[in-house]
Amino acid sequence: MSSSFKTRSASNSGDLPPVPLGPVRQALIPAAACITTPDSFANPRQLIRVSSVPVIIHLLHSLKSAGIERTVVTLGHAADQIAEEVRKHSFGKMMVEFVWCETLAWKRGHASNILAARSMFPKLDEPFLLVMSDHIFDQQLLHRLAHCQLAPGDALVLIDDSRTMVEWASPGGAHCQAHCKNGHCGAIVKVTKGAGDRVSLIAKKLTGFDAIDAGAYVVRPRELFDALKQLLTESIYCTLCEALNLMASQGRLRYATVDELDWFGSQTVASLPTPIYSSAVDPAWRQLALEMLRTTSPHLKALPALPTPGPEDAADASAASSSSTALSPLTPHGSFGRRLDLGGRGSSGDLSSDGVSSPELSMPLYELGSTIGSGGTSIVVQGRAGRSTGGPLGSQSPATSRRVQRGLAVKVIHKGAAEALGDVEHSVMWEVHVLQQLHHQNIVRVMDVIEVVDATYIIMERVDGPELTEYLLSFPECRLALDKARVIFCHVLSALRHAHRNGFLHCDVKPDNVRLNKACDHAVLTDWGYARTPGMRPETYMCGTPAYASPEQLTGYSPDSVTGRRMLCAATDVWSLGVTFFVMVCGHLPFYSDDHETLVRLVLSTRYQVADCVCREDAELIQSMLQLAPQDRASIDELCALPFLVATNALEPPESPRSPRLGPLGMSPIGSWSLEGRVEMGAAGLQCAECVDGPEDTSVAWHERRPLLRKALWMLLYSSLCAMAVWAHLSAENHVTIQYEAEAAI
Structure with missing residues (x-):
């Protein structure tokens, strides 16, 4: 076991000595949100849904190898499809349970994706391994986490403190050059180390940091759910990152490093099925990530030789956009129309060695068209649903489906364009939360929310007339x-x-x-x-x-x-x-x-x-x-x-x-x-x-007069208190005057 997976000794920290937990036996994969990427970051014309099935299957096999006996998966987007595909695989003695999220949850780190599984962990002091469903890990990493040492009340976060990754995420690095755009996209969770192996800060908007969050954690239900509950009493919006930062402020968050083992984040995973991808993603990462997925999903074909995205891609996208103001077709032309054949269903009928068919790895989710309006940090464009099945639109009512067929309005909020990212993100979350509760023909309806690395897309019904x-x-x-x-x-x-x-x-x-x-x-x-x-x-x-x-x-x-x-x-x-x-x-x-x-x-x-x-x-x-x-x-x-x-x-x-x-x-x-x-x-x-x-209804009249009577009583009480204060003041002055006259007479 690497020394980076050991906690500090009691002599260094003054805390309770590390307690060997024994192997962690349970895990949670929050997979309610779909993995989504635009077809181009320069000028997006499509939002492409990337299937989570190969990634979830890989994570489940890795957890089984780590000795996990029970894994809970929260599902939302394409829940039935994912559950059906997962059930076709065997994970030995490890039991896999599903939790369907009823509310819209578009990000894996949101509290709703995690709290949905709260009832599945009744033993509040028994730790579990929490793994992000849009990450890929070397199996040895999860094995180490499952056998780490942890003091009572502490939590553990897996970090990457290599110089390469820190420079990649720093201002001026490849990620910021591609997405931050003179602002802060807030896509990467960063970590500042404290004394020993403690975490001092963990947040998205850190200017100085020592590492980045790798997306795997060891937590106890009591500490995690209590932290999320405390944050939700202050706001309807909170994330796993904020809960971990709360633990860090209390000195209860430790870290473990990945050392030289491989892991790949959401940006690399989302780039796998698209020929044009973010310039922040190294092409070598994509190839290594696919090879890692093929260890558990051998039916995935090798990636063809893909060009590294460059200025010519942005120029092509700009030219394609300026040449037409109409909606882009369901199957775009040119470089935007190339889709990877990764053994998708309906392509050539490829089967894995165990006879399990693979779902299509990517499919158009929404089409983006011409601009309807614009604001300080957002624009509104025309849109329509793509050919994606099993997504959030598939379960809508017939009336809602007719609205989708008439067209959509897509509000695009650019993260890097706003200095106050936190305020913008909370405002988006609040508006979506409100509209989720309201279903009326005279209220605009939110159909979906899609988050990518540098923008949030709010999918709404489109009303074609004027304001x-x-x-x-x-x-x-x-x-x-x-x-x-x-x-x-x-x-x-x-x-x-x-x-x-x-x-x-x-x-x-x-x-x-x-x-x-x-x-x-x-x-x-x-x-x-x-x-x-x-x-x-x-x-x-x-x-x-x-x-x-x-x-x-x-x-x-x-x-x-x-x-x-x-x-x-x-x-x-x-x-x-x-x-x-x-x-x-x-x-x-x-x-x-x-x-x-x-x-x-x-x-x-x-x-x-x-x-x-x-x-x-x-x-x-x-x-x-x-x-x-x-x-x-x-x-x-x-x-x-x-x-x-x-x-x-x-x-x-x-x-x-x-x-x-x-x-x-x-x-x-x-x-x-x-x-x-x-x-x-x-x-x-x-x-x-x-x-x-x-004629007067005395019962109704009395009910209507009660507020007025109560107000009158409060006014009477207030007037009485004022009168008593004035009387006390005058009495004190009169007493002083009498005493002064008596002393003068003597």
Whole structure:
């Protein structure tokens, strides 16, 4: 055994002495995400799915040779296909178990891929070997890890500290020259060594480091799952790297080096089936990786002589892209059309020596077309699904499949273009998380998320029509007919009702985030990156368009609460929806100023002028939404019940009711008054339904008055405390005055 696989002695560390674990008997392979690569890094026209089957089979055979008795594999993309192929192989006495991940997980290091298997490791103190499913290892490496020595509570990470690999990953090295693009792509996990064999730091964005993470670990379930759980209490997004860094900060992460043994990372594995690959990958690595795979999958054919990618490939890609703005064909021409024949199914019927057929090693997953729009760190291009089977799209409903056939929109986020990579990555994860929970015809749908070395691709349904802002500008007065405006309003209203009932607020409703179909009779609410959950404190509205922000977003203040601070609630979206509807029917903003302070004063004054062409019903609708106090605004359900909106037949049928979310002090964040029963609009605004003559339901009235009574009690308590403080202050002054006069008299 190499000395690099031994922990420090107790005399050097002051810790408990290393305890021989005995051979590690169990392992985990998180394989929920598919291995994906673009057909060209210079100008991608296809996203190619690389089959994980040969790699997983190789890892399973290596784990069997290392003495592992039980291996758990988490599956997501192409789960049935991978499980079927793995079951065709024999791994001796080693038992292989599968866990199907229900949620979308596009990266192996994400917490969801690992936590999905938590119930499979009930013995929390029994360590297991965790191996990344897009890595290839010399079998001796995994054997050494399975027989390492580890102190109680510690974890172990396999690293490569060779000078060649450190220079390759350093600024100016081959990897950074190929992918970082004056930024930081964050594709490589780097390690800084500490005292002895301790890890000081392990992260993606390290400027100074001693080694890179090789993708294999020895951990105990208790320590790993507790670290992930702690991170998930702070954010919905975390990775294995962050959990390991938390252990390193506590002095519980050790390292072992690969020495001279071979291992290959995700970039090399993803490059195997493509003739044009990243210039950061050494061609010799690809050949060695394939030879290693063939030890367990002998049916894989040898790689043909492939040209090293160079400037001519980028030039060819640029020329091909500029010559046509249409979608690239399913089988691209020229150098992009060459695909390796690695014994794929349907090619020549090649079988391995044991009679097991091999799956196709690569297949088109998505086609990329012309640019639709662009932003600071991302672009949106047209797209469509390729011929890949068994992927995330294969399990969609018929309605979803029809959407895919109509086309896709692919949001490409370039990692190296953003200095604040962590913020961008967390923002992407949050938006995807929100849209995973929302399934509605008026909400844009995320179909898939693909991550490659230098970019993240968010695959969404494509809505072919214009944005609402663009559609409004096509009219001379920049406003819509009332019937058309009501239909679009109802579509956005239905989307918000669905989101609110699922626990999310959009917080950025505006015409720019409403996209129409070609006929401009169907609206979809997009851009959920600023979505929040009810109960969060409002932040200063620094993103988006402040002219559409609610008063509590602009100021963080609300007159509804005793303290003046208001938590976000459904009324926040109601205000923005009211401003959006005002723009649709009037052709201009109700409140506008280039100066932020002036804009805030205009919003707080709630003074605006409705166009003469707006009918009385729509004017009342606008006023019911543009109320200064959130509690005074109409609720989403009240808006959906308005007869003239129901008559449009544009509202979705109501969903099953959910328990209401309570705001501060138990008050409902949704307004408690109704638009039904309004008889007139006077100087004081719309009249509350409780004030309309008629029989009163005392139980309902009491329920509606409870928040007001509770608020009154808090105000009374606050006033009493203030009065007591003033009385105590005056009493103290009076006592001092009397004492002074008495002393003067003496």
